[in-house]
Amino acid sequence: MNASECRSSEFIDVTGLNDVGSDSDEASCGSDTSSLLGGHPGSNISAHRKSSKHLKQDIEEKTYTEDELQDLRLKINCRERKRMHDLNSALDGLREVMPYANGPSVRKLSKIATLLLAKNYILMLTNSLEEMKKLVGDVYRTRPIPSLPTIPAGCGRLAPPVTPMVSPLAREIISTTSATEVTHNASPSTVVHAPTASREAQGHLLLDRWRTPCTCPQCHMADPATLCLSYGGFPFKPNYAAPTLMSGHSLKPQHP
DNA sequence: TAGGCCATCTGGTCCT
DNA sequence: AGGACCAGATGGCCTA
Numbered sequence: 001m002n003a004s005e006c007r008s009s010e011f012i013d014v015t016g017l018n019d020v021g022s023d024s025d026e027a028s029c030g031s032d033t034s035s036l037l038g039g040h041p042g043s044n045i046s047a048h049r050k051s052s053k054h055l056k057q058d059i060e061e062k063t064y065t066e067d068e069l070q071d072l073r074l075k076i077n078c079r080e081r082k083r084m085h086d087l088n089s090a091l092d093g094l095r096e097v098m099p100y101a102n103g104p105s106v107r108k109l110s111k112i113a114t115l116l117l118a119k120n121y122i123l124m125l126t127n128s129l130e131e132m133k134k135l136v137g138d139v140y141r142t143r144p145i146p147s148l149p150t151i152p153a154g155c156g157r158l159a160p161p162v163t164p165m166v167s168p169l170a171r172e173i174i175s176t177t178s179a180t181e182v183t184h185n186a187s188p189s190t191v192v193h194a195p196t197a198s199r200e201a202q203g204h205l206l207l208d209r210w211r212t213p214c215t216c217p218q219c220h221m222a223d224p225a226t227l228c229l230s231y232g233g234f235p236f237k238p239n240y241a242a243p244t245l246m247s248g249h250s251l252k253p254q255h256p
Numbered sequence: 257t258a259g260g261c262c263a264t265c266t267g268g269t270c271c272t
Numbered sequence: 273a274g275g276a277c278c279a280g281a282t283g284g285c286c287t288a
Contacts, residue, residue, distance in 0.1 A: 073265085073266085076265090076267095077264075077265060077266080079275075080264080080266085080277095081264065081265090083276075083277080084264080085263095088262095088263095111262085
């Protein structure tokens, strides 16, 4: 892959978030270096990709011309840029499945905030799973259940609050123990069951997930003892203190 | 204007 | 040998 190929294939900004970077891309791989891109058709430079160690050696030994070295440097930069873009795409994928308002007018989580939130979200879900296992065991011992109800995919997953910005509510969601999403299965891309409550009521719902009613009809069962994996039917709260989702890092509040 | 966040460049190190 | 990974440096953009 030469430098020009790198340019053509790399700048697919999947996230649309690299507005600053795209300018820099244009500056670094664009006009000021355009004379070099594809400028050495006869040079076998692609066969001489060097790590910086070897590159330094060659510089000292004057193996390359100045143009060749610059072209080589561009290729290395392109690879690094692509690597970082892939990393950012992965982070965006992580943001999409996080219990956080991610509307178009909501500022996205920073990288560090995304990672911390993900970590604590996993911890919280792990704790939830343990609680669930205990409860299932208890219920099964006291009242054997012939079969569990069939739960539709995505049932119980609450949509993030519809806010035009990162509201105080959203900030509170982050800084408290609650999760805004509880899924029946592992697939995050399934049907979203949006709460029908008012904005204010949504706040209470989101902050009190253990009594959050799932809007799915199958979760609206008369008997609370009937198992419903959305937590909606559980008349209890877990006894663990779920960690603050952002604990361990002094996250600056997200502002509109 | 200071500070936070980010993208990019760059050189070093490690891995295959 | 070539590429991936990493961290430091730098500069731009945005917000309080």
